[in-house]
Amino acid sequence: MAYQPDRSQYPQPGSDGKLDIDLKSGKYLKLWQGPQHPGITGNMSVELTVCGDEVVEGITHVGYLHRGFEKLMERRTFIQCFPIVCRICVPEPDFNEYCYAAAVEELAGIEIPQQAKWIRALILEMGRINSYLMYVGGQAGSFGMGVIGQWTTYVRDLMLDRFEELTGARIYHMFILPGGVRDSLPEGFAQRMEGTLCEIEKTMQDVYDAMYCNAVYKKRSVGVGVIDLDLMDSYGVTGPNARAAGVAKDVRKDQPYLVYSELEFEAILGVDSDIYTRSDVRRRDLLQSVDLVRQILVKMPKEGSIMTKLPNVLHWKIPRGETYIRGECSRGEYGYYLVTDGSAYPRRVNVRGPSYTHAMSLLERMIVNLNIADVAGLMVSLHTYPPEIER
Amino acid sequence: MSIKDLFSPFTAWKYVLKDPVTIPDPLNDRPGSARYRGFHKNDNETCIGCGTCETICQNGAIDMLPVNEAETKEGDSGLRPRIDYGRCCWCALCVDVCMTGSLTMSNEYKWVESDPDAFRFTPGIDKKFWDNTELGYQRPDDHRLMAPERIAMGEMEAEDRINSFTEIVDGYSIEQAKLEADRCVSCGICIATCPTHMSIPDYIEAVRDGDYERGLKLLYETNPFSNVCGRVCTRKCEDSCASRHEGEPIAIRWLKRHIIDQVPFEKYREIIGESEPSTGKKIAIIGAGPAGLTTAFDLVRKGHDVTVYEAKAAAGGMTRYGIPEYRLPYDALDKDIELIVSLGVKIVYNTRIGADISMQKLQDDFDAVLLAIGLQEGRQTRIPQSEHEKVYRAVDLLDKITAGENFDLPHCAVVIGGGNVAMDIARSLARLQKQQYGQVDVIVTAMEEQQHFMADPDEIKESLEEGIVIRDQCGPQGCEIDQSGKLIGLKTWKVLSIFDKDHRFSPQYDDSDEVIHACDTVIEAIGQFSDTSLLGNKLTEQLEWDRGRIKIAYDGQTSVDWLWSAGDCVSGPDVVHAVADGHRVANSIHSYLTV
Numbered sequence: 001m002a003y004q005p006d007r008s009q010y011p012q013p014g015s016d017g018k019l020d021i022d023l024k025s026g027k028y029l030k031l032w033q034g035p036q037h038p039g040i041t042g043n044m045s046v047e048l049t050v051c052g053d054e055v056v057e058g059i060t061h062v063g064y065l066h067r068g069f070e071k072l073m074e075r076r077t078f079i080q081c082f083p084i085v086c087r088i089c090v091p092e093p094d095f096n097e098y099c100y101a102a103a104v105e106e107l108a109g110i111e112i113p114q115q116a117k118w119i120r121a122l123i124l125e126m127g128r129i130n131s132y133l134m135y136v137g138g139q140a141g142s143f144g145m146g147v148i149g150q151w152t153t154y155v156r157d158l159m160l161d162r163f164e165e166l167t168g169a170r171i172y173h174m175f176i177l178p179g180g181v182r183d184s185l186p187e188g189f190a191q192r193m194e195g196t197l198c199e200i201e202k203t204m205q206d207v208y209d210a211m212y213c214n215a216v217y218k219k220r221s222v223g224v225g226v227i228d229l230d231l232m233d234s235y236g237v238t239g240p241n242a243r244a245a246g247v248a249k250d251v252r253k254d255q256p257y258l259v260y261s262e263l264e265f266e267a268i269l270g271v272d273s274d275i276y277t278r279s280d281v282r283r284r285d286l287l288q289s290v291d292l293v294r295q296i297l298v299k300m301p302k303e304g305s306i307m308t309k310l311p312n313v314l315h316w317k318i319p320r321g322e323t324y325i326r327g328e329c330s331r332g333e334y335g336y337y338l339v340t341d342g343s344a345y346p347r348r349v350n351v352r353g354p355s356y357t358h359a360m361s362l363l364e365r366m367i368v369n370l371n372i373a374d375v376a377g378l379m380v381s382l383h384t385y386p387p388e389i390e391r
Numbered sequence: 392m393s394i395k396d397l398f399s400p401f402t403a404w405k406y407v408l409k410d411p412v413t414i415p416d417p418l419n420d421r422p423g424s425a426r427y428r429g430f431h432k433n434d435n436e437t438c439i440g441c442g443t444c445e446t447i448c449q450n451g452a453i454d455m456l457p458v459n460e461a462e463t464k465e466g467d468s469g470l471r472p473r474i475d476y477g478r479c480c481w482c483a484l485c486v487d488v489c490m491t492g493s494l495t496m497s498n499e500y501k502w503v504e505s506d507p508d509a510f511r512f513t514p515g516i517d518k519k520f521w522d523n524t525e526l527g528y529q530r531p532d533d534h535r536l537m538a539p540e541r542i543a544m545g546e547m548e549a550e551d552r553i554n555s556f557t558e559i560v561d562g563y564s565i566e567q568a569k570l571e572a573d574r575c576v577s578c579g580i581c582i583a584t585c586p587t588h589m590s591i592p593d594y595i596e597a598v599r600d601g602d603y604e605r606g607l608k609l610l611y612e613t614n615p616f617s618n619v620c621g622r623v624c625t626r627k628c629e630d631s632c633a634s635r636h637e638g639e640p641i642a643i644r645w646l647k648r649h650i651i652d653q654v655p656f657e658k659y660r661e662i663i664g665e666s667e668p669s670t671g672k673k674i675a676i677i678g679a680g681p682a683g684l685t686t687a688f689d690l691v692r693k694g695h696d697v698t699v700y701e702a703k704a705a706a707g708g709m710t711r712y713g714i715p716e717y718r719l720p721y722d723a724l725d726k727d728i729e730l731i732v733s734l735g736v737k738i739v740y741n742t743r744i745g746a747d748i749s750m751q752k753l754q755d756d757f758d759a760v761l762l763a764i765g766l767q768e769g770r771q772t773r774i775p776q777s778e779h780e781k782v783y784r785a786v787d788l789l790d791k792i793t794a795g796e797n798f799d800l801p802h803c804a805v806v807i808g809g810g811n812v813a814m815d816i817a818r819s820l821a822r823l824q825k826q827q828y829g830q831v832d833v834i835v836t837a838m839e840e841q842q843h844f845m846a847d848p849d850e851i852k853e854s855l856e857e858g859i860v861i862r863d864q865c866g867p868q869g870c871e872i873d874q875s876g877k878l879i880g881l882k883t884w885k886v887l888s889i890f891d892k893d894h895r896f897s898p899q900y901d902d903s904d905e906v907i908h909a910c911d912t913v914i915e916a917i918g919q920f921s922d923t924s925l926l927g928n929k930l931t932e933q934l935e936w937d938r939g940r941i942k943i944a945y946d947g948q949t950s951v952d953w954l955w956s957a958g959d960c961v962s963g964p965d966v967v968h969a970v971a972d973g974h975r976v977a978n979s980i981h982s983y984l985t986v
Contacts, residue, residue, distance in 0.1 A: 076449050077449075079447065079484065079536070080447065080449035080484075081449075082482070082484075083449055083480055083482030083484060084449065084480075147403060147406070151406070154412045161424075164423070164424045164427060165424040165425065165426070167426075168424065168426040168427050168428040168483070168528050169427070169428055169481065172480070172481075174428075174480075174481075174482045174483070180534075182487075182531065182534055183426065183531045183533075183534065184531075184533070186425065186426070206402065206403070206405075206406075209399045209400070209402040209403075210399065210400050210402055210403040211400075213395055213396050213399035213400070214396060214399060214400045215392055215396040215397050215400075216400070218392050218396060219392070222392075305533060306531075306533050306534070307533055307534050307535075309535075309538060310536065311573050312536075312537060312538070312573045312574055312575070312576070313447070313488070313536050314443070314446055314447060314488075314576055314577065315573070315577075315596075315599065
């Protein structure tokens with residue numbers, strides 16, 4: 001039974017379409033959630049107007065984390081952009097590396113070796129697992145189950161160990177670069193990865209018992225934060241947020257890239273589109289990624305070239321052109337729009353992250369009528385990363 | 392919701408019984424992985440200070456700075472990268488792009504320091520505790536950002552080229568040149584090495600951009616013998632090229648030639664620009680070789696009146712009378728000379744100073760005189776019986792071949808010497824033999840082992856392909872003459888060593904290993920010297936000398952204030968050194984006349 005608030009006492013829109021909120025009336029209170037707040041997803045904030053403990057209006061504010069990456073890239077050569085793109089999204093940086101590299105390769109007319117495609121897919125799935133593990137901890141924490149976050153942080157760290165031995169770094173891997181990837185898998189990698197995957201599965205079973213089969217969690221998340229089907233297209237909802245409503249959007253299936261057409265998997269779908277369903281879709285997605293990593297490690301060739309011969313990167317000029325490259329990250333469709341003008345620098349880079357739509361306009365719409373205590377839960381359930389909003 | 396949902400959460404309690412997963416002592420128990428991108432290491436001996444790491448660093452974290460531990464020398468700028476860890480993002484592009492493989496990373500990632508400036512350091516110079524760490528990021532074998540191989544230059548097959556004096560190499564096509572130019576990292580170490588300091592990275596960039604007129608302008612700023620140097624330069628630049636450390640050097644000489652080949656000669660004058668107004672000063676130059684004509688080129692552009700006296704019938708000096716046509720076609724050389732003449736330089740041919748005009752007259756008629764007479768006389772071995780009429784000097788024969796004079800073409804020749812001149816005469820004779828006798832019979836003997844020959848390795852390779860026989864470690868002991876007085880061979884002993892422990896010339900032979908190289912002609916190609924008899928006794932006495940050569944100051948001025956000397960006769964033999972000399976002397980004469 002979906003939550004139905006009594007709107008009779010709430011402000012009505014004025015002639016200009018804005019809500020008529022008279023703060024002096026004493027009925028309403030302004031409450032800032034963020035930018036420094038444990039209940040906010042990263043560095044953004046929501047300006048809440050509450051009536052009692054119910055939100056009547058929420059205005060999202062971003063800009064606390066603006067680093068101007070898109071502009072910085074216009075003053076860097078194509079190879080120099082490679083180390084900075086990962087910083088656009090801290091918890092899941094690899095999609096930036098992949099989308100940027102693929103965009104450059106497409107405009108420069110470069111085909112990368114098959115082995116590099118497998119390693120890229122492996123990295124992306126590892127990144128998705130990590131991102132989901134972070135999400136699960138956050139979702140549990142936002143409803144008061146702080147210990148779950150400690151469990152998932154541990155297994156996420158194990159995956160970071162795998163990242164470290166493969167890429168040479170834990171967070172900003174800087175491994176997928178235009179032309180291929182930096183290195184092949186280290187000796188015994190598959191075996192150690194299997195150990196990590198088993199640990200993740202075990203932990204996720206514990207999480208399932210403690211969080212997903214938890215009366216308190218269900219009570220607070222079932223029927224709350226429902227995204228109506230008619231919002232899907234108008235708000236550009238993608239990824240698990242859409243799939244939890246039964247909308248089968250998965251770029252890996254819709255427009256397979258890298259080696260996804262050779263992997264066996266189906267888009268994970270839900271029905272109810274509430275916080276609980278979204279978290280469950282993500283849990284199943286995570287386990288699917290675990291399976292995909294296993295598939296990749298079995299199916300990928302044992303050896304092969306990992307890097308295409310590039311022109312001299314110090315003065316690499318790419319012909320005039322534009323392209324949009326997309327991929328399915330843990331939060332939905334991640335895309336890079338790249339324009340080149342024949343010079344050694346990108347003319348324009350535009351990063352289309354799913355957080356921009358989910359965390360700003362969609363959140364403003366959905367936050368109304370929520371209890372203050374559920375705001376954090378809703379925000380986390382949309383799984384958004386503010387760094388990627390502010391490129 | 393089910394009844395299970397009430398009890399299931401209590402399963403979390405099992406974690407109470409689990410051991411903690413945290414690492415008790417992470418500072419010691421948690422080393423970075425084998426390919427971890429940790430703190431930088433730099434092998435100071437391998438690093439050449441090319442600065443490519445600085446160029447690629449997108450954070451501006453790297454500065455190239457002079458350090459006491461590295462000296463500036465050929466192929467090493469003497470600079471070393473200093474890294475600012477306040478800016479570095481450990482992307483390792485610097486390691487990937489490093490041209491020598493000297494820059495790597497350790498797997499160390501913990502470094503505590505109270506002084507914030509300490510985090511700006513020069514790896515390899517400032518000693519760090521991770522310097523000897525074995526693990527850490529190194530560029531994987533399959534991951535090269537730079538193409539190691541040069542674009543192959545097309546050339547005639549041996550069986551075709553031996554039939555004529557046609558130029559051997561094809562020259563790059565535009566596509567090939569762009570690909571080759573693309574390999575350059577623009578570090579500029581070559582500029583410092585080039586005797587005349589050509590703007591090599593800039594003209595290579597012009598090739599990449601397809602802007603050949605800009606390229607030509609850059610060439611002529613430093614080298615009016617670009618046609619010549621584009622074909623036969625000794626290319627010191629390529630010996631210091633950063634690309635040679637982990638691959639082949641950029642084909643700088645061929646790229647220079649490519650620019651030359653792309654611009655129509657009619658445009659040269661316009662691109663090079665007009666000369667300055669006349670100064671009314673008159674300068675005489677003796678010798679129309681690269682040094683003399685470079686000086687003439689510079690001085691005439693500065694508005695001086697320049698007259699060049701040349702003993703032979705054509706200009707170019709050794710580049711015309713020494714270097715065979717298959718290496719340097721005359722039309723290429725003619726372009727360089729024609730351009731210089733078109734600027735207003737007067738060349739008086741067939742006029743030998745000392746015989747036709749005296750030095751005294753030059754001194755009287757001109758404000759300054761340059762002696763650029765080159766090394767025209769061939770040295771002799773003075774081995775027994777080498778005064779035989781069938782023993783020639785290589786330079787004399789090369790001169791005859793160029794001038795088209797007749798001489799008795801040997802059926803079987805033995806060349807003494809392992810330098811480029813030896814190869815030039817051997818290959819020229821081989822061509823003539825092929826044309827006249829239908830077969831090649833030339834033997835090159837030299838004292839050195841073949842891998843230590845002074846000649847360019849390409850010359851040796853091509854000579855062998857053309858059917859020339861090379862016999863190394865052969866010390867000439869005398870010419871063999873039969874009873875009728877006919878030269879029948881050259882006697883050599885095996886060379887055990889050439890220099891003594893103080894590096895003085897003191898050859899040791901194994902006289903039991905004697906070989907008679909049968910031949911009808913012996914050609915000596917063991918070096919050249921200058922004939923300075925043109926100076927006359929008075930001037931010779933007036934001048935200061937340094938071991939047989941006229942003593943000059945750095946700028947080429949002799950001890951007599953109106954006389955300068957330049958080129959092979961003071962610094963040779965080498966074209967590009969002569970060009971560099973020419974510029975230096977021109978500057979000196981210009982300041983002498985105008986200040």
